[in-house]
Amino acid sequence: MNVLRKCNLCKRNCLIDRYKRVGYCKQTNKIRIAKAALTYFEEPCISNEKGSGTIFFSGCNLGCVFCQNEEISRCNYGVDITIKRLAKIMLELENQGAININLVTPTPHVIGIIKAIKIAKKSGLSIPIIYNTSSYENVNTIKKLDGLVDVYLPDLKYFDDKYAIKYSKANNYFETATLAIQEMYNQVGPVQFDKNGNIKKGVIVRHLMLPTLKEDTKTILKYLYNTYHDNIYISIMNQYTIIHKLKYEELNHKIKEKDYNEVIDYALNLGIKNAYCQLDNTSCKDFIPDFDLEGVK
Numbered sequence: 001m002n003v004l005r006k007c008n009l010c011k012r013n014c015l016i017d018r019y020k021r022v023g024y025c026k027q028t029n030k031i032r033i034a035k036a037a038l039t040y041f042e043e044p045c046i047s048n049e050k051g052s053g054t055i056f057f058s059g060c061n062l063g064c065v066f067c068q069n070e071e072i073s074r075c076n077y078g079v080d081i082t083i084k085r086l087a088k089i090m091l092e093l094e095n096q097g098a099i100n101i102n103l104v105t106p107t108p109h110v111i112g113i114i115k116a117i118k119i120a121k122k123s124g125l126s127i128p129i130i131y132n133t134s135s136y137e138n139v140n141t142i143k144k145l146d147g148l149v150d151v152y153l154p155d156l157k158y159f160d161d162k163y164a165i166k167y168s169k170a171n172n173y174f175e176t177a178t179l180a181i182q183e184m185y186n187q188v189g190p191v192q193f194d195k196n197g198n199i200k201k202g203v204i205v206r207h208l209m210l211p212t213l214k215e216d217t218k219t220i221l222k223y224l225y226n227t228y229h230d231n232i233y234i235s236i237m238n239q240y241t242i243i244h245k246l247k248y249e250e251l252n253h254k255i256k257e258k259d260y261n262e263v264i265d266y267a268l269n270l271g272i273k274n275a276y277c278q279l280d281n282t283s284c285k286d287f288i289p290d291f292d293l294e295g296v297k
Helices: 083-095 107-122 139-143 161-168 173-188 214-231 257-270
Strands: 031-039 052-057 079-081 101-104 129-133 151-154 199-208 233-237 275-277
Touching (some): 079 083, 173 214, 214 233, 214 257, 233 257
Parallel strands (some): 129 151, 199 233
Antiparallel strands (some): 031 052, 031 079
């Protein structure tokens, strides 16, 4: 059965017919994207000097209230394209010099993405595929990607469910995300790099630190290190940016430098070696893409 006829791609389990109406992610049976371009502000092993071939998909199955990409994730900006066009975009990005194909918020579109990857690879696509996700995934969806995705770039946003529910309306986020990440790791194994320092296989878990959630961050770091040790990389991010005033007053503030430094010290004391840190002031709108349909048509 076509899964889009009774969609359960993510943990929302809307079970709606996406050929007739939309569920939580606001997506139909079509692939919808807002930008396809080289980006240079990812982790060094992802963008390096040549850039990551990043495809920004519209819609999101998590929907955090503080999302920096809300223009596409919540407001659904973008245009519908065909599977063949998506495959061609991947090849165009490789021809532009991209060192990988970086699929951002791909979950609602995973069925079309799988078909597009297969077409692109048959046409000569040779760079790694990165699956860049919020991790609110059904494990069976991740299993569909086995052998097609080289690098998983999952978020691990919350440990305490009360924050996941409050800011993302996501029940059982930590349990759901960690089960998905385990499946990702089972598929691709420990991180591997090429001779230029570009990642070619493995898992990098991103954690965006939120204001006042320092202890939640520490619990996440402890879990990741105790579970995977040095077999994955952890990206500890301080780039939380206030897009507009939110109803949750605690989110209307930047991360305190002393809190971030405390978290980094905690990570070092745990023994974490394979981590990326953001030591400069990254809390600004300069790192938010201009969703201008570049590379789409």
